[in-house]
Amino acid sequence: MNGLISLLAFIVTLGILVTVHEYGHYWVARRCGIKVLTFSIGFGKKLLSWQRGDTTWQLAAIPLGGYVRMLDEREAPVDDADLSRSFNQQHPLKKMAVAVAGPAANLILALLFYWILFLSGVSTLKPVVADVVSGSPAQLAGIRAGDRIDSVAGEPVVSWDDLLGQMIDASSSGVPFDMVLRGASGDATVRVDPVKAGISNVDADLLDRFGISPLPIIPVVSQVEPGSAAAQAGIRAGDKLSLINGKPLDSWTTLQQTLIKHPDQPLQLTVIRAGAPLVMTLTPHVLELKGKRIGRVGLAPTLDPQRWDAQQMQLRYGPLDAMAASWSKAWGTVGFTLRMFGRMLTGQVSTSQIGGPVTLATVAGRSAQMGLEPFISTLALISLSLAVLNLLPVPLLDGGHLMYHTAELVTGRPVPERVQAFGMRLGLAFLAGLMALALYNDFFRLISG
Structure with missing residues (x-):
């Protein structure tokens, strides 16, 4: 089903963008007095065509582009009466x-x-850091949960989407840059070296590798995947995660980082259920991802509803x-x-x-x-x-x-x-x-x- 939706969305996307692009050529050519012979959406074999004035409009078999063919002496002889309408003239x-x-x-x-x-x-998220991974480059730089990021490398940040774009732009240069933060204790400026932080190789996961998230996640299980390592360990929805191998679980990302590093290795997990602690053995299943072995247990976290509502924002302007x-x-x-x-x-x-x-x-x-x-x-x-x-x-x-x-x-x-x-x-x-x-x-x- 997802494949069909992707295919249809791909066809609609290309159809709209290619048609608009080629119509731009067509419209200006006509205004310049140039004779347009063919307006084609797609390449290759003609599937459907109709005539409108001097122009043949058509749909072709390969929907990966289009073209506008104009009268041109370099392609074929042109009647004297049409010379003034030839592109090359x-x-x-x-x-x-x-x-x-x-x-x-x-x-x-x-x-x-x-x-x-x-x-x-436009519905989006505020550039407020809801979670910082323990030991991450972000935490080492001095960023804390609750900080609002106002600018990156001197460029203002309005939304979380802006933050991702500005971070990719600044990090890809490989040059250290400043981030201006607004926190509970006042404004602060932190210096980020993308090379030392390991974020100079940019992609859509840059902020995850940097160690910040806009999701106000609390260490409470919302769902357990049937047949997963978590289900086999006896974890249930509603369990509050407390300790892993005797160390406090201060955030969900701390759990994720631990699981990733321990595929197929038994871990001692303490959860709070009905007010009482329970200790169980959790052995992450092995998942191959981009050539690496990581641990996966099949747990879904819980969003703090009040903080999540506060994280939402909408950008709306007058005309x-x-x-x-x-x-x-x-x-x-x-x-x-x-x-x-x-x-x-x-x-x-x-x-x-x-x-x-x-x-x-x-x-x-x-x-x-x-x-x-x-x-x-x-x-x-x-x-x-x-x-x-x-x-x-x-x-x-x-x-x-x-x-x-x-x-x-x-x-x-x-x-x-x-x-x-x-x-x-x-x-x-x-x-x-x-x-x-x-x-x-x-x-x-x-x-x-």
Whole structure:
């Protein structure tokens, strides 16, 4: 069922984003007086088509992109009556406008999505640390449960999502940075060295490895998985976890860290049930995760309902403020994407973060299952990523065409065909390598669970 939802979400996501992107090219080309021959969603064999004016609109078999084909003397002979409508006859500024229109359409779509979200209200979490893992880099840096994180590396933090993004951005540089905290005892600034803290290799689990969580978890069992190590030990829902191997369990994360380090090893666990302590032997089952053996027992924790309610927040703005917030969000995301790409090129960030169709389908599917708001937010993020990717100065991408048209504007003559052909081969090699890397990462994520 999850696979079907992911597939449908993937098709809807690509369908919306590709259609908007190609329509941007189409709309500007028409306004520049260029004749558009074909508007295609998908590549390969034509499945469905219809004629509207000069343009054939079609759906093709491979739904991994699309294209707009314009009248061009370089592709086929053009009647004298249509020469003025041929793409190659246009002024370089018009060609540049057509090239940039697709990415611009994706940017506008993302702004529209963010504006709708900020206008209707975005549910998120406050940047308040509910739990700190004992002995973690966060605790060693001086962060305590209850601290609110106001800024990271000088950038303000409004929500927990902001915190994750700012931490990834700051940590991936490998340079020490400051975090400004607001706690019960007043404001404080802590210094974090991402290399020493072990968080310079960034991913979505960075905050977990740093040792902080927004979840106000209490060490009380809410569920026990049938047949699990916990069930075999006799643990029940409602048990309060007190000691493990004689040491106090001050938080749920302390239990998790202990279990991870002791797969298939007996542990003495003390629980409080009906006001009385019970000692039982708990032997974590072995779980293989990313090549490592970790312990798993099949317990689910309990959220403190009052603290969890206090952790919730909603970002809602009026129409004008929502526009400003949308632009700030989009611009910040574009800048973040470019910085991450640059750091991948310099080796500061692992290329394992690049995902392909499987990753896209998984992300789209999960967000769709979470609700309309997360799905729209995911659409906006992918739309911005598509805009940035297409503006890279790589032949075959819009950025490559923009580069050629800019050269034509400066020199007064088109880039020679042999140069464009060579660039096309380079661009094809780059995109093929990028796709191969993305597919490899997808495959690795699948087999590593």
